[in-house]
Every structure is written in C-alpha cells, then in structure tokens.
Amino acid sequence: MKKIIHGVILSAVLLCSLYAQEGTGPEMAEAVRGYYRVFSQRGWADADTLARELEQRFNEFNRLFHFDKQRLRSPLVVRAFEDREIYNAYVSTRLGKTRDGAVYLHYNQPDRRELVILRGSPEEPWMLAHQAFIQFFRAFIPSPPAWMQEGFAIYFNTLGFDRTTDKLTYEENLSWLDEVKTLGQATPPLESILLADIRGIPDHFQGLSWALVSFLLNSGNPDYFRALIESFILLSDSASAAINSETVMKRITLWTGANTLQNDYQTYLVGRKTFRELIDEGQRAYEAKDYIGAEQSFLTAIDQRPSHYASYYYLGLLAYEEKKYDRAEGYYRSALQYGADQALVQYARGLNAAAQGHNAEAINFLQEAARLSPPRYKERVENLISGLR
Numbered sequence: 001m002k003k004i005i006h007g008v009i010l011s012a013v014l015l016c017s018l019y020a021q022e023g024t025g026p027e028m029a030e031a032v033r034g035y036y037r038v039f040s041q042r043g044w045a046d047a048d049t050l051a052r053e054l055e056q057r058f059n060e061f062n063r064l065f066h067f068d069k070q071r072l073r074s075p076l077v078v079r080a081f082e083d084r085e086i087y088n089a090y091v092s093t094r095l096g097k098t099r100d101g102a103v104y105l106h107y108n109q110p111d112r113r114e115l116v117i118l119r120g121s122p123e124e125p126w127m128l129a130h131q132a133f134i135q136f137f138r139a140f141i142p143s144p145p146a147w148m149q150e151g152f153a154i155y156f157n158t159l160g161f162d163r164t165t166d167k168l169t170y171e172e173n174l175s176w177l178d179e180v181k182t183l184g185q186a187t188p189p190l191e192s193i194l195l196a197d198i199r200g201i202p203d204h205f206q207g208l209s210w211a212l213v214s215f216l217l218n219s220g221n222p223d224y225f226r227a228l229i230e231s232f233i234l235l236s237d238s239a240s241a242a243i244n245s246e247t248v249m250k251r252i253t254l255w256t257g258a259n260t261l262q263n264d265y266q267t268y269l270v271g272r273k274t275f276r277e278l279i280d281e282g283q284r285a286y287e288a289k290d291y292i293g294a295e296q297s298f299l300t301a302i303d304q305r306p307s308h309y310a311s312y313y314y315l316g317l318l319a320y321e322e323k324k325y326d327r328a329e330g331y332y333r334s335a336l337q338y339g340a341d342q343a344l345v346q347y348a349r350g351l352n353a354a355a356q357g358h359n360a361e362a363i364n365f366l367q368e369a370a371r372l373s374p375p376r377y378k379e380r381v382e383n384l385i386s387g388l389r
Contacts, residue, residue: 028079034058037075041082042119050080050117053161056168057132060159065232067140076135077114087118101127104135106142113139130157141235145245146196151209155217171305176207177274187269190262194249197241215268216252223255224264275305282314291318309340316348325356343373350384359388 028039031047034055040047054076062069081087088098094105101123104115115135117128133156137144158173180187188202193212196205216228231248239247253261273281282297295318301311316331332349336342350365363385370381 032075035069035072035076036078038078038080040080040119041086042080046080046119049163050078052166053163054078054132056161057129057159058136060168061133061136061156065137065140066229067232071140071237073110076139078117078135079114080117080119082119084118084121087116091116099127102131103127104131104138106134106138125160126157129159130154133157141237141244143239143241143244144235145194145241145248146201147193147205147209147212147245148248150206151211151213154206154210155213171307172303173210174272174274174304176210177269177272179204180207180211181269181272187266190265191249191258194252195245197245211269212265214272215265219264219268221256221264224252224261227252227255273300275301275308278304279310279314282311286314286318291321294318307338309335309338312338313340313345313348316345316352320348320352320355323355325352328352343369343377346372347377347381350381354384354388363388 028041029044029047031038031040031044031051033048033051035058036051036054038047038051038054040050058076079090081090091098091103091105095103100118101121102115102117104113106113113135115131117131118124130153133153134149137149137152154173154176156173158171160169160171161167162169183204188204188208190212192199192202193205193208196202202208216224219225231251234247234251235244236247256264278297278301282294282301285291285294285297295315298311298315298318301308302315305311312331312334316328316335319325319328319331329349329352332345332352336345346365347369350362350369353359353362353365366377366381366384369377
C-alpha cells in the first residue's frame with residue numbers, strides 16, 4: 001500500500017506510526033470471524049478469507065491442546081500487508097529487524113500482540129503456519145517451555161490451506177530428521193531440551209525440539225502421549241517459562257523415568273526413516289525382486305508425503321511386474337498428477353497397455369513419450385511400435 005499526497009510517497013515510518021495510532025491504518029480492511037480480528041491491505045475479501053483459514057488452524061491446534069477458549073478475552077489480531085517495503089518497516093520498528101513471510105509480535109500487554117503477515121511472499125505458507133501456532137499457544141500460555149513452543153510450531157508448519165477447497169492439508173514435517181539423526185552420540189540428553197529455559201538453549205535446538213514432539217506424539221507408547229496431554233493441563237498462564245518447563249519435565253518423566261525416556265527416544269529416532277531413505281530402501285528391494293518389501297517402503301513413503309510422485313511411480317512398476325495392470329495405470333496417473341517426469345511415465349504406461357494387448361492405446365502413450373523426450377525414447381519407441389502394428 002502506498003498513499004500519494006501531492007506526488008510524494010509517505011515514508012514507511014510515517015505509515016507505521018499511523019497504524020499504531022489508528023489501529024487499522026489507511027486502506028486496511030477489517031474482518032472479524034470467531035477468534036480472529038484480521039486487517040488486510042488487500043481488502044475485506046482477503047481479510048475474511050484469512051480469518052476463515054486461521055479459524056480452521058485454531059480449531060486444529062486445539063484438537064490437541066484442548067485449551068479453554070473462554071479464557072480468550074478478545075480476538076487474536078492479525079495484520080496482513082501486501083507491500084514488502086511497508087511490511088519490513090512495520091516489523092523493523094518493533095523487532096529492530098525484519099522477518100520473512102510472517103512473524104508473531106508478543107508483548108506483555110495482550111492488546112498489543114499481533115501476527116503480522118506479508119501476503120504473497122514465498123515464505124508465507126510455512127511461516128504463517130509456524131507463527132500462527134505460536135500466536136495461538138501464547139494466547140493461552142504467555143510463557144511456555146521453549147521446546148514445546150518451537151517443537152510444535154515446526155510440527156505444524158506443514159499444515160497447509162487449500163483455498164480451492166477451503167480446507168486444511170497436512171503432510172508430516174520431517175525436514176529436521178536428517179540433522180537430528182546425524183548427531184548420533186553427540187545428541188544432547190533430553191533433560192537439556194526439556195529444561196532449556198533454565199540451562200540455556202543448546203545447539204540444534206529447533207531440530208531437537210521437533211524430534212521430542214514427534215517422539216511424544218508418535219512413539220506408540222500410550223504413557224508418553226498421556227504424559228504430554230497431561231502436561232498441557234498443567235501449564236500455567238501466569239508462571240514463567242522456567243517454572244512451566246520444570247512442571248512439564250516432572251510430568252513427562254513421571255511415567256517411565258528419565259533413563260527409560262532417553263533410551264526410548266533414541267530408539268525412536270533410529271527407527272524413523274526420511275522420505276529419501278524410504279524411497280532408496282524401496283528401490284533396493286525392487287531391484288532385488290523383494291516386491292513385498294518394496295511395496296511396504298513405498299506405501300510408508302506415501303504416508304509421509306502423499307503428494308510426492310516418486311512412491312506412486314514405483315508402486316506402478318511393482319503392479320506391472322505383478323501383472324496388476326489396472327492398478328499400475330492408477331498409480332501412474334497419480335504420479336503424473338503430482339508432477340512426475342511425463343516422458344518417463346508415458347513410456348511406462350505404454351508398456352503397461354501393451355502387456356494387456358491394448359496396442360492402439362500403447363502406441364499413443366509411447367509416441368507421447370518419444371515426443372516429450374526424443375533423446376531418451378525415440379529409438380526405443382520406434383522399435384516397440386513396429387512390433388505392435
């Protein structure tokens with residue numbers, strides 16, 4: 001947003017002072033929906049859309065935390081900019097530096113707290129998710145344990161929003177798994193993560209915080225999940241981060257003890273495989289003709305990243321080998337839908353159709369593969385087609 005007066009563009013600093021004085025600032029449309037009060041430089045429709053999205057995020061967060069929504073004294077404030085210069089100036093005047101995509105500004109006075117977003121920026125999707133969780137969490141617990149805030153913010157930063165369906169989407173965030181696993185014996189004890197507010201933030205804190213959250217949620221041991229849920233209940237909205245950290249530490253270690261917790265955590269991390277590891281494992285099994293093992297690896301990979309093409313393509317190859325041609329075609333179509341190499345998949349579809357005796361269909365697929373990538377497929381396709389006619 002740039003407002004011109006007598007041909008002179010108002011400075012970013014002046015605009016920021018206007019925002020502080022007037023609440024919405026010039027040309028900022030307001031939408032109120034449920035737990036949110038949203039101002040957007042793009043107009044009311046964008047403010048309302050953003051409010052609907054945040055409302056869904058709020059409800060998704062609270063499905064896990066079960067905070068009493070009656071404790072919210074007023075709606076959570078969100079301010080969405082379209083102009084990067086103005087966004088940067090607004091954030092810089094409050095933090096002394098800017099932040100890409102989105103940032104939650106927390107103050108002791110609740111009426112000054114707000115989530116600030118740069119609409120349309122490349123970083124917006126995951127930074128909005130990350131910072132929206134922090135805003136939600138600190139609305140109820142102003143001083144939470146650092147590991148809990150950071151770990152869950154990372155856990156939820158792959159919580160996306162599909163504007164065409166107006167619904168949330170989620171793929172498990174494993175972006176920190178490689179870093180945490182490579183620490184090996186250098187991994188700090190869990191106690192140093194749980195008590196970081198008292199002992200200081202250790203190296204690799206973001207990844208380790210995420211790993212602890214992932215373990216407590218997904219270990220399969222109901223005692224750990226139960227301890228985590230109980231720790232949410234024990235968090236105090238008036239206690240310091242240090243006191244809240246000690247309280248949570250005592251509750252989580254109550255069920256199994258610190259040593260068992262540490263051992264189970266290490267075992268969990270060793271057993272977790274990244275998406276790349278699962279694909280590599282599946283490829284090795286496929287090449288060794290261990291089709292059952294390959295299928296298990298690729299299906300697990302789909303559970304992790306359901307919108308990545310690789311698993312579908314390899315499952316198509318497996319189905320083809322097992323003469324399950326209709327299933328193979330379905331997997332190939334999914335691979336194309338999620339962005340697979342079109343020439344590669346069309347060639348595979350041609351072989352699949354030919355194996356069923358659908359020669360005309362096979363020729364069409366093969367010719368398309370040759371058209372898309374002549375260096376790879378032209379000669380091979382010509383030889384195959386001559387045998388199909």
